[in-house]
Amino acid sequence: MAISEEQLNTIRTALDASARPLFFFDDDCDGTTSFVQLYRYKKDGRGIPVKANPKVGAQYVRKVEENSPDLVIILDKPLVDEEFLDAVKTPIIWLDHHEPVDTSRWKHVRYYNPRVNDDTDNRPTTHWAFAISGGPLWLAVVGSAADWHIPDHLEQFKKEYGDLLPPQYATVQDLLFHPDSGIGKLVKVINFNLKDTVSETMKSVKVLTRIESPYEILKQTTPKGKYLYKKYARLAKKYNALLERAKTAYKRDDPLLIFTYTDDQMSMTSDLSNELLYLFPDKLIMVARNHNGELKYSLRSAGNIAIPPVLEKAFTELDGYGGGHTYACGACIKVAQNPRFVEIIREAL
Ligand SMILES: [Mn+2]
Structure with missing residues (x-):
């Protein structure tokens, strides 16, 4: 132990x-x-x-x-x-x-x-x-x-x-x-x-x-029990709608699955990215919430890509921050820098 x-x-x-x-x-x-x-x-x-x-x-x-x-x-x-x-x-x-x-x-x-x-x-x-x-x-x-x-x-x-x-x-x-x-x-x-x-x-x-x-x-x-379940059910509705939208971002030939949405209240990127990875295990999942001019990402991979080195590479060039576990990370990037961020990740794959 x-x-x-x-x-x-x-x-x-x-x-x-x-x-x-x-x-x-x-x-x-x-x-x-x-x-x-x-x-x-x-x-x-x-x-x-x-x-x-x-x-x-x-x-x-x-x-x-x-x-x-x-x-x-x-x-x-x-x-x-x-x-x-x-x-x-x-x-x-x-x-x-x-x-x-x-x-x-x-x-x-x-x-x-x-x-x-x-x-x-x-x-x-x-x-x-x-x-x-x-x-x-x-x-x-x-x-x-x-x-x-x-x-x-x-x-x-x-x-x-x-x-x-x-x-x-x-x-x-x-x-x-x-x-x-x-x-x-x-x-x-x-x-x-x-x-x-x-x-x-x-x-x-x-x-x-x-x-x-x-x-x-x-x-x-x-x-x-009812109290907890009710609070859950209210958000589950919102979550399931986002999940359905995210599924449409799937492209067969793209190693990335990128889905961004705007929400000023709460983050569901972590939950969404986990479930998307289950559905699409061969993709690098990138789900971001657009909030205050920043994209807050959850990144997931099924074990074929170690994510932290990829992020490190991105953040030597760009402002922002990120990190976490080998196959599950969070990252934050200004909206204006996002195209380059995605490009760097693509190059690293
Ligand atoms: Mn923990």
């Missing part, structure tokens, strides 16, 4: 000893299910979703001051602003699985990332949160699948929730996008509930911490 049993015990012990933990978590399914598991284990503390930025920025120092926690826990965020680490004097536990960061300068920061010891182990944050908290199992499975990992505990999950698996599955994409996958539906329910203002997101996350069974949501058997 690339985060050792001893390290996991250290995190658990720190959580046990804390009276007022403050959690900052990535506002995706992995980050959120990580938070919910640890919060349910602790039965105390506060959680703040960190939105729209891979970095925990210096503006979150204020949140620490407002809450005066005795422990800060950062979940599933690849980056934290140095200013934040300098300013926050409270002990910080930072649990992540992206590119490892050297935090040795900050004595009050304990950094946990499976890739530090084994670069091939990038199991999701929710996997480690499960190892610390003991569950609920279904949240760990849903969170892991959402981060493109076949969950380690799938067999155990199958015994309890067999009907939430598709009749046949070989890959994690089948778990996510097979029309009969309850896991995939739950990923969408959680993701769509996170696509709103911080206060609306927090309402949903609070409700999620009180859900005992995934069937409450899927079968809408309780008011809490």
